[in-house]
Amino acid sequence: MSQDEQQAEIKRAMVVVAHPDDAEFGAAGTIAKWASEGIEVYYVLCTDGSKGSSNPNVAAEDLIRMRRQEQIEAAKVLGAKEVEFLDYPDAYLEHTLELRRDITRMIRKYRPDRVICQAPYRSFGNNAYINHPDHLAAGDATLAAIYPTARDRLTFPELLADGYEPHKVREVYVMGGDGADTWIDITDTVDKKVASLRKHASQVGDSPEFAERIKERAARVAEGHGMKYAEAFKVFRLG
């Protein structure tokens, strides 16, 4: 089957991330591109974003409410269909069986052909950044939910009892790790990426330099791949 034929069979995609704004930083251009091609995109947010502020006057409940709304609006800018919140406390996320089951429930509910998730390991290729532990936990739990849990009938029988039938995800796009092997051309959607990130006003501010920085980063990722702006992933095709 050619790449184009394979692409034509992709009807639904899901992006599973730890925090509000993670999906936009890593994959907004790709999400907007897929949505514009008619692919339904669903979001799953693992945490409530309750630690994402250094302002001593912001209460956690207000921050949760604010970031939830920001995430819903950001997803809307990109053309996503739905945002689900699992509401685990921010900064304390672990790959527990409970988290794996909750992500499995989402996969069985929306039945995505393709899932975007975060890298489940620390990157040693970037000396200016330490991966947030919530990202590792969200990535690892999502990969485990895809294989084998969502597929296997007898795992978490309570899901089956609730009517969530097994489902096989066919493609996984891992963002933010080393060893990318797939570059998505986001030249047509990079402005939507910036616009979606701007919706996370509690996190990114509104300076013009911010837009420049996002575009510069996307241009760097695109270097050597015949594109102006790109996002990069490690892709698994599970057949």
Ligand SMILES: [Zn+2]
């Ligand atoms: Zn994050």
